Amino acid sequence: MKPVEPAIARLAALAQEQEAPRLDEGTVLLVDDDGIVRMLTAAGLAERGWRVIEADCGARALELFERERPQVIALDAVMPDPDGFAICERLRRLPGGAHVPVVMLTGLDDEQSIGRAYDAGATDFFVKTPGRWTLLSQRLRYLTRSSRVREELARSQAELLKLANFDALTALPNRRHFHEIFGDELQRARARDTRLGLLLVGVNRFRQINDSLGPRAGDQLLLEISRRLIEALRRDDATSRPRVVARVGGDEFALLLPDLKSEAELDRVAARALDVFQQPFPVDGQELFITTSIGAVVFPADGDEVDALLGRSDLAMRAIEEQGGSGCLRYTERMNTTRRAHWKLESDLHRAIGLQQLRLLYQPKIDAATGRIVGAEALMRWQRDAELVSPAVFIPAAEDSGLIVPITEWALGEACRQLDAWHRAGLGRIPVSVNISGFHLQRGNLTAPVKACMQAFGISPGLLELEITETAMMRNLDVVLPQLRALKALGVVLSIDDFGTGYSSLAYLKRLPIDILKIDRSFVGELETSRDSAALVAAIMAMGQGLKLDVVAEGVETPAQMQRLADRGCRFMQGFLFSRPVPPDQFAQLLAQGSRSDWCASAGQCPPPADGGEGSDR
Ligand code: C2E
Ligand code: MG
Ligand code: MG
Secondary structure, eight states: OOOOOHHHHHHHHHHTOSSOOOOOSEEEEEEOSOHHHHHHHHHHHHHTTEEEEEESSHHHHHHHHHHHOOSEEEEESOOSSSOHHHHHHHHHHSTTOSSSOEEEEESOOSHHHHHHHHHTTOSEEEEOOTTOHHHHHHHHHHHHHHHHHHHHHHHHHHHHHHHHHBOTTTOSBOHHHHHHHHHHHHHHHHHHTOEEEEEEEEETTHHHHHHHHOHHHHHHHHHHHHHHHHHHHHHSOOOSSOOEEEEEETTEEEEEEEEEOOHHHHHHHHHHHHHTTTSOEEETTEEEOOOEEEEEEEETTTOSSHHHHHHHHHHHHHHHHHTTSOEEEEOOHHHHHHHHHHHHHHHHHHHHTTTTOEEEEEEEEEETTTTEEEEEEEEEEEEETTEEEOHHHHHHHHHHHTTHHHHHHHHHHHHHHHHHHHHHTTOOOOOEEEEEOHHHHHHTOOHHHHHHHHHHTTOOTTSEEEEEEHHHHHSOHHHHHHHHHHHHHTTOEEEEEEETSSOOOHHHHHHSOOOEEEEOHHHHHTTTTOHHHHHHHHHHHHHHHHHTOEEEEOOOOSHHHHHHHHHTTOOEEOSTTTOOOBOHHHHHHHHHHOOOGGGOOTTSOOOSOOTTSTTOOO
């Protein structure tokens, strides 16, 4: 036994812990075959807040490392076989051992052993000097901290990489990452002269589902779809390259098929993907039936760049969606031509406002009891050079491109200006209605422009009416309802257009601050032929009465239709029987005619034709 000085004995006693040092520096594994040196070092470190675990040989050191996972290792270089250098090398190969800081304790302050320590994978070295525990402790502390920082950095880098590349909900590659994968696979396919298939899978009506059931249910649905798609791909025959499922949009998944052997393989996988949607999806305690639109492209036949192929699969997907969905369509060149024509339409429409190519025609609404005009509906036309474009064509394009907002604002201003002009011309004040697109309503910015137009032309309450289709009103009540209330507060009259085509219930209608129901013209057209339509008109009349709403019948073309409507208590009508939509000056002439007996249903008490009208004698 070596002589032990009293000071050393005191330190050793401390190591046996009587003062319970603060062990907040972490755990150090101290490896030294020399019992005394080990004890002294352990005591010195324990006094400085380290929890020290000790090993006297390599085998024990490796065992303790695996069991205790120390934050740092202090390793004596000179030991009987294996020496510190060999132990360090072995440690580095253990799971979790690659990055733990290792300080080689050496008595030999020479270049060679320092070099050996680094070669063996040591992080640092420390020349053993009895009593310099503070220095050693600080060195260990510095190393553990920097290792911790490095670890955290690596963790957050991995996390960031994951966030940047993978969808948080489904854990599938996101659009960005898919772009990279797709690019790599394309390069491979080019080099090896192989084919590559891409299926773009869109979930039809996902937005409506999300809106009506809430985002949690939407998430549930997407998760289940991704699970089934992965399984559908896996079920297929083994291929040389792994197939990839990615989430490339809110409601879009991409299936990438490298090394595509044949068109038949593409069809087979597409059929599997379609199959995924055959079974209902359990969402929020109910079973949902979902349809899908799948667009398919093949490299090199349909394009040879990532963007072109993705864009074309999107065109094919939208083409099937427009056909009503559920199915798979392979991209064709014609889809591109149609899309280009659409873009051209959009860009021309952009200029239409500036070029003053938009016009409003006015169609009278009449009171079949008096034969008088009681209002006008403003209907837009686009004079695209020599061609007069119907709103059925350009309104959807305006909605797609967002142009609907400036176009509607123009229509509101123009209708108010016209209203004021007729009034100034002594033609009285009749309400004018403007059609509002559902898209505009969903954007939630309608009140300000309406207010501005009304103020600019001094429009009194009750004179400006907005027609909003039933389906547009029904979607997203959270956004719609506050706007409708704000519009009502401005004195705007609200009517539901094309009523009867949606599925509004009475309870639902009661919540809306509306004034008028406009019966869809399809029911009016079938009044004489379809019992259902006649019953529906009667039901709408009853609804209107119950809710104290005016009812206007659209699309009245024959005196018989007018009569049937009047018999069912419908007084207000609009249709070609009375007048087509006409330019403002012709509408002024109609207004000047006053009441007309040929616009009266027999149930009404029509006055004799008024002045200005044909055969007028009043
Ligand atoms: P809507 O609001 O339901 O307008 C009634 C449509 O029925 C008009 O077609 C009108 O010309 C037509 N019509 C009127 N009476 C008869 C009839 O007796 N028989 C037949 N067969 N049709 C009749 P138009 O002008 O082509 O407008 C079509 C749709 O385009 C409108 O349906 C409306 O939804 C939309 N629209 C028109 N102008 C605008 C506008 O300024 N803004 C917006 N957002 N949409 C508009
Ligand atoms: Mg309308
Ligand atoms: Mg309508």
